Amino acid sequence: MLTLDGLDVWRGPSQVLHNLDLEVKAGEIVALLGANGAGKTSTLLTISGLLRPRGGRAVLSMDGREHDLLRLAPDRIVAAGVAHCPEGRQVFAGLSVAENLRMGAFLRRDGEVASDLAEMGDLFPILRERAGGLAGQLSGGEQMMLAIARALMSRPRLLLLDEPSLGLAPQMVDRIFDVIETIRGRGTTVLLVEQNAGMALEIADRAYVLENGRITLSGLAAELAEDARLQEAYLGLAPAGEGA
Amino acid sequence: MTGGYLLQQMINGLVLGSVYALVAVGFSMIYGIVRLINFAHGDVLMVGAFSAFAILLVFGFPLWAAVLAVLTIGAILAMLIDFIAFRPQRSAPQVNGFITSLGVSILMQNLGILLLSGQPRPFNLPGWMRTNLDVLGARMTVLEIVTVAVTLLVLLGLTYFVRGTRMGIAMRATAENPLAARLMGIRVNKAIATAFALGGALAGLAGLLWAGRAGQIDPLMGFVPGLKAFVAAVIGGVGSLVGAVLGGYLLGFAEVLFVGLLPPSFGSYRDAFVFGLLILILLVLPNGLMGRSTEERA
Numbered sequence: 001m002l003t004l005d006g007l008d009v010w011r012g013p014s015q016v017l018h019n020l021d022l023e024v025k026a027g028e029i030v031a032l033l034g035a036n037g038a039g040k041t042s043t044l045l046t047i048s049g050l051l052r053p054r055g056g057r058a059v060l061s062m063d064g065r066e067h068d069l070l071r072l073a074p075d076r077i078v079a080a081g082v083a084h085c086p087e088g089r090q091v092f093a094g095l096s097v098a099e100n101l102r103m104g105a106f107l108r109r110d111g112e113v114a115s116d117l118a119e120m121g122d123l124f125p126i127l128r129e130r131a132g133g134l135a136g137q138l139s140g141g142e143q144m145m146l147a148i149a150r151a152l153m154s155r156p157r158l159l160l161l162d163e164p165s166l167g168l169a170p171q172m173v174d175r176i177f178d179v180i181e182t183i184r185g186r187g188t189t190v191l192l193v194e195q196n197a198g199m200a201l202e203i204a205d206r207a208y209v210l211e212n213g214r215i216t217l218s219g220l221a222a223e224l225a226e227d228a229r230l231q232e233a234y235l236g237l238a239p240a241g242e243g244a
Numbered sequence: 245m246t247g248g249y250l251l252q253q254m255i256n257g258l259v260l261g262s263v264y265a266l267v268a269v270g271f272s273m274i275y276g277i278v279r280l281i282n283f284a285h286g287d288v289l290m291v292g293a294f295s296a297f298a299i300l301l302v303f304g305f306p307l308w309a310a311v312l313a314v315l316t317i318g319a320i321l322a323m324l325i326d327f328i329a330f331r332p333q334r335s336a337p338q339v340n341g342f343i344t345s346l347g348v349s350i351l352m353q354n355l356g357i358l359l360l361s362g363q364p365r366p367f368n369l370p371g372w373m374r375t376n377l378d379v380l381g382a383r384m385t386v387l388e389i390v391t392v393a394v395t396l397l398v399l400l401g402l403t404y405f406v407r408g409t410r411m412g413i414a415m416r417a418t419a420e421n422p423l424a425a426r427l428m429g430i431r432v433n434k435a436i437a438t439a440f441a442l443g444g445a446l447a448g449l450a451g452l453l454w455a456g457r458a459g460q461i462d463p464l465m466g467f468v469p470g471l472k473a474f475v476a477a478v479i480g481g482v483g484s485l486v487g488a489v490l491g492g493y494l495l496g497f498a499e500v501l502f503v504g505l506l507p508p509s510f511g512s513y514r515d516a517f518v519f520g521l522l523i524l525i526l527l528v529l530p531n532g533l534m535g536r537s538t539e540e541r542a
């Protein structure tokens with residue numbers, strides 16, 4: 001579905017992604033892991049067209065059609081079926097919950113926006129309850145749900161999620177990860193950026209590890225979860241065989 | 245002082261406040277979406293007044309044609325200014341836009357003087373607009389009644405636009421968070437152009453009303469209403485449309501009462517009073533009447 005091939009991305013004077021290759025197949029949950037500043041957000045922004053690489057390719061292929069993402073404006077990338085739920089939620093705080101959801105469907109002209117709104121209310125009952133309230137008055141976890149629901153309102157084929165667990169209480173993180181699995185169950189492919197590698201690997205099929213703008217590890221999530229190098233670096237566990 | 249006199253002053257305040265509100269609401273809308281203090285906004289009003297002059301008094305078209313023309317010309321001019329002067333430096337610091345807007349303002353005023361001469365020209369609306377009517381015991385010209393009514397209609401329409409339409413909500417979303425707006429597929433430059441077009445149309449309309457009130461026009465005429473709109477917007481909490489309208493009316497009333505209730509010799513201190521009021525309000529409410537705290541906006 002998504003193929004990134006040799007991306008070189010610069011931000012200001014420094015190169016933040018080096019020759020990055022990454023693939024997401026239809027129906028997968030793929031985790032992109034890495035420490036703060038590794039370049040995870042930059043990768044997602046490049047896919048969404050908000051950062052333009054100096055070199056490489058980014059192709060979205062669906063239903064036998066290929067979209068060269070590097071030639072599409074951000075709004076055309078959304079229209080092609082990519083939704084980006086940004087880091088830090090970024091809900092429109094001064095707009096109502098319902099207006100936020102309506103903006104998620106900004107490009108849609110079909111008649112099913114209203115029924116999708118109702119569906120988001122089923123998926124996240126709190127959003128239905130607070131539909132008329134300001135998004136800024138929701139709790140952090142509720143805002144995260146709103147941000148995900150808003151992204152889903154564009155009916156994406158590929159959902160980019162940037163650190164959905166950031167700053168949330170453990171219970172809420174569980175809820176969010178359940179929702180991510182539900183979303184995949186409904187047929188949406190997910191590229192999940194996380195620092196919380198343990199949880200991400202539980203729901204992901206495959207994963208990539210990014211360090212200083214370079215992919216240093218990749219493979220099946222189940223295998224990576226056992227990988228000593230990853231455990232050492234991101235799970236806070238001592239490598240197997242050491243320690244108590 | 246009689247009740248009738250007070251009522252007359254209130255009505256005068258309502259009329260003056262309406263014009264201020266029309267200009268201030270556009271000013272505030274533009275600030276809200278691009279964080280730009282646009283000092284050229286008053287000069288769009290001036291161009292609106294000259295357009296009305298040309299349509300009505302040079303070509304002799306009817307009033308409705310002038311209304312259509314000032315709305316269209318105001319909208320197109322404001323979008324052009326955005327496209328040429330502001331859009332190329334969208335990511336530059338805020339102060340650059342502010343200085344640019346001063347430059348655009350001076351350029352427009354000087355072009356006006358160069359092409360149209362600095363001499364004031366008489367601007368007389370059709371006679372029926374200037375006849376006096378009796379309203380609740382006070383006197384109002386047809387123009388004044390129209391000014392108040394049109395302003396209320398326009399503000400209602402604007403409220404519907406920003407609350408109830410897809411593009412209006414997108415404009416507010418862009419003002420809140422341009423990055424997230426882009427991720428929704430909103431074209432930020434289009435949303436900004438829409439704000440300039442609306443603000444410009446309202447300024448153009450205000451130009452027609454202002455010129456009708458003043459009875460004359462000149463290329464520097466946009467300065468005072470532009471400045472008053474700025475004050476009204478800041479009083480209301482710049483970026484807030486409701487605040488701009490409140491600020492406009494508050495300023496209109498305050499000004500008229502100041503001039504009307506104090507001895508005539510104080511009349512020339514009118515503008516000093518306006519800025520005194522501004523300072524007072526900002527001392528008590530640093531973000532204006534409806535403004536949100538700067539932390540929240542950042």
Ligand SMILES: Nc1ncnc2c1ncn2[C@@H]1O[C@H](COP(=O)(O)OP(=O)(O)O)[C@@H](O)[C@H]1O
Pocket residue numbers: 011012016034035036037038039040041042043
């Ligand atoms: N707006 C920006 N301008 C310039 N450099 C940035 C900007 N945002 C992030 N960076 C740099 O890009 C690199 C990658 O950042 P980012 O993609 O945000 O990483 P992550 O999401 O993995 O934490 C970091 O070195 C960071 O300092």
Ligand SMILES: [Mg+2]
Pocket residue numbers: 037040041042087
């Ligand atoms: Mg990040």
